[in-house]
Amino acid sequence: MSARMSRHDSRDAAPGIAMRRPPHAPGKRHxxxxxxxxxxxxxxxxxxxxxxxxxxxxxxx
Numbered sequence: 001m002s003a004r005m006s007r008h009d010s011r012d013a014a015p016g017i018a019m020r021r022p023p024h025a026p027g028k029r030h031x032x033x034x035x036x037x038x039x040x041x042x043x044x045x046x047x048x049x050x051x052x053x054x055x056x057x058x059x060x061x
Contacts, residue, residue, distance in 0.1 A: 015057055016045050023048070 016032075023030060031049060036042040046055040 019055065019057060020046060 020030065020032065028048065031047045032045065034044045034047045034054075036044060044054045045057040047053070
């Protein structure tokens with residue numbers, strides 16, 4: 001299972017792109033795939049730094 005999952009691209013998957021488009025259109029800027037400071041292997045998919053909002057997506061299943 002680990003070998004199979006390591007071949008999948010963790011960035012720019014369809015669920016992530018679908019979630020990023022609506023807020024980007026009216027000008028809400030965000031960052032993508034930001035590392036969690038206290039967790040080495042975890043990333044936040046979408047971050048709105050000014051609003052201090054983080055969105056985690058687990059869309060591979």
